[in-house]
Amino acid sequence: MHNPRPQAIREAKDIVNRFAIILKIGQTYNADNQAVVKAVDSFVEMVTPVLRNEQSIVIELLGEYFHFNEARIRYTVQYYVNFDFLMEEFRKRGLGSITFNDTISRRDLQDFIRAFLSCPTSDSPFVSLKGAVETIDSINIGALKQAREGEIVDKRHTLRRTYFNAVSHLKTVVGRIKVGAENVDVKKARLVVNSLVDLILEEEQMLISMTAIKDYDEYTYHHSVNVSILSIALGMKLGLNKKKLSELGIAAFLHDVGKVTIPDGILNKPSSFDNNEWEIMRRHPEEGVKKILATMKMDALTIRSAIVAYEHHLNYDGSGYPDVPESHRLDFYSNIVTITDRFDAMTSARVYSRSPKPPEEALHILLQSAGKDVDPTLIKMFIKMIGVFPIGTFVALDTRELGVVYRGNSMHPDRPIIVLVADSQGQKVENTFVDLTDRGLDDRYRRTIKKTLDSNKYDINLSEYLLESYV
Ligand SMILES: [Fe+2]
Ligand SMILES: [Fe+2]
Known part of the structure; x- marks a missing residue:
């Protein structure tokens, strides 16, 4: 068993990231181009001292993770896009591992880029890539291994546990807020949301796919957890750091907390609301602010959560409810939550909206109201994140x-x-x-x-x- 030194593990992320960058640049320019040569040289410079210590470097894709000399590399927000790109490129070619032996030269890497990018991605791509790489002495490749069944089961298990743990915790917090408890401890909520943040960084697609699961009976809880997950995922695409993602996740988690003041008879009413009932429904943003301020300890996170609860039914142009002056601009987190909240609400079966919309229709509706109801840039990023055919379609x-x-x-x-x-x-x-x-x-x-x-x-x-x- 190979035991990489801690220093090498720290460098592993940078090395894998730099490798992804070379291939990205190689896709745009040819392998002899100055930009490619520069990137290749900086990669060689980076791996040479590591190779001296480790003799060889193996970058291997197993399931959803890259491994560096058998140590699993955790995802980071910073490198997320490049890792995702590299994973796709590996998968398309049936490529599982790349081994760099001894000393690596600029020429070898340029040859590899050529072979890698000219290799077809259909009809046994790995075999043709293997043939082309054979002539490069310092680089070997291995085929993509199927993830071990146990790992997949574990992963599914973690996903399910994290998701449902979030739902059940939210129920507890909301229950305490409902009875008017003071100083509701959000420490646990932070832990729960942090576990969502960690999972999104590692398993973005799979956790997003969980939000396609809507529970009719437990709508409010599932809805709030889904809005939290989708908001964190969008925040990640925007490059927010972990601390901000966690703040955003909590604010999103609590956006509908004011609904605890709405009588169940109205909340679960199967037919449409009369004017009076609408009036009560429309009060939940303000009630949310009151509940959050009355029950949570006063700090920046509490205030931010109160702002999001207050603003989540406002539109980008300031219309919507509650009434605000025309010059009012929505908080950045609110702009995110107005999108994720509407998307999840539109695609869920609720008592007062019996027919949920298919995800792509909900995205279309949101896009049409860009600039008026929702932030035009954020909605485009959201659509890109969810995909042309969202998970669950x-x-x-x-x-x-x-x-x-x-x-x-x-x-x-x-x-x-x-x-x-x-x-x-x-x-x-x-x-x-x-x-x-x-x-x-x-x-x-x-x-x-x-x-x-x-x-x-x-x-x-x-x-x-x-x-x-x-x-
Ligand atoms: Fe709401
Ligand atoms: Fe909501």
Whole structure:
């Protein structure tokens, strides 16, 4: 077993990040271009002392993580985009590991970039890449290994536990706020939200996919946790640091806390509200402020949470409720929460809105109101994050099969991974995942999304499919 020194582990992230940068630049310029040479040289400079100590460096992709000489590399916000890119590039080529031996030269790396970028990404890409890399002495590659079943199960387990722990904790906090307890301790809420932040940094797509699970009976709690997750994920895309992500997550977590003052009879009313009932509903932002200020200890986080609770039904242009002066500008966190809150609300089944909208329709509605109801830049980033076909979208394929979008593909937003629900004969299918970037022998895509369908009309239990494992 290889035991990397702590120093090397610290450098591992930088090395993997720098490697991703070389490939990114190599995609734009050719391998002899000055920009590429510069990036290659700085990479060589970085790895040379490490190679001297370690003899070799193995960068391996196992499941969702890169490993550096067998030590798992944790994701960081800073490197997230490059790691994500590198992972996609590895997967597309069936590439699992790259080993740098002895001394590495600029030439070797340039040769590798050429081989890597010219290798086709369909029809046994790994075999052709392996052939091309064979001539480079200091670099070896290995095929992508399937993640061990145990790891996948563990990961699923952690995801589920974290998500449902957040839901159940929120219930406790809200319960205490409801009975008017003083000094409600948000320390635990911080811990819970921090666990969400950590998971999003590592398993963004999978945790976002959990938000597609809507619980009709526990709507408010699931909704608040979903809004928190989606807000943290959007905050991450905006480059917020961990402390800010945690603040944003808590503010989002508590945005609807004022609803504790609304009688259940109104909250769960199956028919539409009369004027008086609307009046009561519309008071929940102000009630939220009161509850937060009365029950939490006074600090910057409490004030920020109160602001978000107050502003979350306001629009970007200051319309909406409660009434604010025309010059009022929404807090940055509120601008995020107004998007994630509306998206989750529109896509959820609620008592007073019986038919939830399919995710892509909700995104379309939000985009149309950009600049008026929601921040125009943030909504674009949100749509990019959720994808053209958001996770949980129920789709019909050109093969007449039906499926649910399981995982997005940032390089091919229209070609996500699908978990099949029914075959071309309409027979139920279980545990079958298909990648829409797969091509047949004729080089054509095997499957393409033909249209999206409303899962509510088909009585599809999304959670049943989304919690399946994908190996
Ligand atoms: Fe609300
Ligand atoms: Fe809400």
